[in-house]
Amino acid sequence: MSVxxxxxxxxxxxxECVQDAFAAAVQRWPVDGVPPSPAGWLITTARNRxxxxxxxxxxxxxxxxxxxxxxxxxxxxxxxxxxxxxxRLVFTCCHPALAPAARVALTLRLLGGLTTAEIARAxxxxxxxxxARITRAKKKIAAARIPYRVxxxxxxxxxxxxxxxxxxxxxxxxxLTRADLAAEAIRLGRLLVELMPDEPEARGLLALMLLxxxxxxxRVAPDGSLLPLTEQDRSRWDRPLVDEGRALVRQCLRRxxxxxxxxxxxxxxxxxxxxxPDWTQLRQLYDLLLTMTPTPVVALNxxxxxxxxxxxxxxxxxxxxLPLEHYYLFHAVRADLLRRLGRHPEAVAAYESALGSxxxxxxxxxxxxxxxxxxxxxxxxxxA
Amino acid sequence: MPQYLLSVYQPQGTPPEPxxxxxxxxxxxxNEQEMKDAGVWLFSGGLEAQETATVVxxxxxxxxxxxxxxxxxLVTDGPFVEAKxxxxxxxxxxxxxxxxxxxxxxxxxLAIGLPxxxxxxxxAKS
Numbered sequence: 001m002s003v004x005x006x007x008x009x010x011x012x013x014x015x016e017c018v019q020d021a022f023a024a025a026v027q028r029w030p031v032d033g034v035p036p037s038p039a040g041w042l043i044t045t046a047r048n049r050x051x052x053x054x055x056x057x058x059x060x061x062x063x064x065x066x067x068x069x070x071x072x073x074x075x076x077x078x079x080x081x082x083x084x085x086x087x088r089l090v091f092t093c094c095h096p097a098l099a100p101a102a103r104v105a106l107t108l109r110l111l112g113g114l115t116t117a118e119i120a121r122a123x124x125x126x127x128x129x130x131x132a133r134i135t136r137a138k139k140k141i142a143a144a145r146i147p148y149r150v151x152x153x154x155x156x157x158x159x160x161x162x163x164x165x166x167x168x169x170x171x172x173x174x175x176l177t178r179a180d181l182a183a184e185a186i187r188l189g190r191l192l193v194e195l196m197p198d199e200p201e202a203r204g205l206l207a208l209m210l211l212x213x214x215x216x217x218x219r220v221a222p223d224g225s226l227l228p229l230t231e232q233d234r235s236r237w238d239r240p241l242v243d244e245g246r247a248l249v250r251q252c253l254r255r256x257x258x259x260x261x262x263x264x265x266x267x268x269x270x271x272x273x274x275x276x277p278d279w280t281q282l283r284q285l286y287d288l289l290l291t292m293t294p295t296p297v298v299a300l301n302x303x304x305x306x307x308x309x310x311x312x313x314x315x316x317x318x319x320x321x322l323p324l325e326h327y328y329l330f331h332a333v334r335a336d337l338l339r340r341l342g343r344h345p346e347a348v349a350a351y352e353s354a355l356g357s358x359x360x361x362x363x364x365x366x367x368x369x370x371x372x373x374x375x376x377x378x379x380x381x382x383x384a
Numbered sequence: 385m386p387q388y389l390l391s392v393y394q395p396q397g398t399p400p401e402p403x404x405x406x407x408x409x410x411x412x413x414x415n416e417q418e419m420k421d422a423g424v425w426l427f428s429g430g431l432e433a434q435e436t437a438t439v440v441x442x443x444x445x446x447x448x449x450x451x452x453x454x455x456x457x458l459v460t461d462g463p464f465v466e467a468k469x470x471x472x473x474x475x476x477x478x479x480x481x482x483x484x485x486x487x488x489x490x491x492x493x494l495a496i497g498l499p500x501x502x503x504x505x506x507x508a509k510s
Contacts, residue, residue, distance in 0.1 A: 145504065147482065149481075151483070
């Protein structure tokens with residue numbers, strides 16, 4: 001697909017040529033046998049269709065030039081040039097001039113190879129809406145001339161951040177409920193590492209996704225409620241994914257160019273140590289993350305680590321100063337600290353606040369269980 | 385080569401103090417010179433306040449076949465729409481693609497301190 005976009009100069013024509021090539025394959029391969037390089041065969045066939053199309057429309061100068069350019073190019077190879085074309089396509093699909101939702105849709109459509117119907121289902125929008133979103137984005141790419149090119153070095157860090165954000169968005173969308181989307185994001189993450197082996201943040205993102213994915217099974221209790229990391233049954237973690245994630249984190253550390261995804265992956269990997277994990281190391285990692293992404297949510301997670309190291313009394317003031325009244329985990333963390341400090345009515349009130357702002361059933365079930373356990377424990381101790 | 389319109393969106397209200405304005409205009413002139421040096425600059429200009437605008441309108445409107453219903457024209461005082469932000473000025477550049485246009489857009493917003501809309505021309509003559 002990515003080769004054809006370069007050859008055709010526009011995404012729609014490229015898609016049609018690829019469809020033609022697949023149609024031809026369906027007819028020919030059962031008769032002639034599968035060619036030694038199926039991908040190469042498809043690319044060559046699709047490229048020939050592109051040349052035919054361009055020749056048919058030679059009335060316009062631009063088309064003529066396109067036909068010339070096409071017949072000039074060497075036969076496509078499967079390694080180098082294809083990789084370069086895919087990388088160009090990554091940056092076109094994730095261009096900052098496109099709306100974030102359109103970036104996600106284009107990336108899944110053109111790099112992930114999902115159909116418009118599949119993308120629409122994954123994001124719970126009508127297929128017509130998703131089709132319109134993709135059409136509009138393609139139209140903008142053509143009309144505004146969003147280039148089909150890897151950004152120059154000066155722009156690369158910003159643009160890479162946009163690309164990684166799209167993949168992470170897809171992953172998070174798939175985390176709890178839609179396993180297929182999470183798998184697709186990991187596939188895209190692997191592709192990015194393959195295409196940009198020298199970008200440690202791409203590796204960091206892949207590690208972060210693999211480590212989160214390794215806990216998919218363990219994260220949900222039999223009753224459907226969410227289990228926090230420290231309460232999960234480690235034997236239910238997907239060990240190969242954990243090992244791969246940890247290996248990637250080690251590779252990142254050796255490079256010594258930390259970025260937010262790498263640090264988050266390192267935090268996730270540190271939680272696979274022990275038990276218990278090395279809380280001092282975790283504090284250092286959160287301190288580092290806080291300098292890179294100084295958000296209240298990071299500060300909240302850091303406070304959880306402080307509670308383990310210095311006790312709940314040290315952590316509570318750090319939590320209470322955060323502007324996160326609408327975030328259920330703020331209330332859940334606060335409730336937990338108040339419980340450990342024996343401040344009973346305040347703890348119950350905080351659990352209630354958390355329940356009121358929890359985003360889904362699994363989180364609500366987790367909080368209810370916490371609250372019930374707590375009240376049972378208190379009832380068992382009449383002196384409290 | 386593709387051409388792009390860089391529009392300056394200006395909020396309603398009092399303009400900057402003279403000293404501040406002078407500093408802004410100095411940066412704008414420098415940016416324009418850089419555009420000229422790079423060979424991308426075609427035109428730039430700042431517009432008078434929107435109260436100075438006059439609208440002329442073919443009152444008969446268009447028929448579905450593209451012809452005009454009649455030759456009547458109405459002239460009215462004021463801008464086409466009253467808005468919180470209005471077109472304050474514009475630059476037209478010619479460059480390879482949107483990435484390059486956005487690079488100039490970025491420099492322009494950093495010179496003026498106001499948002500810049502970067503929009504491709506569908507066609508252009510000069």
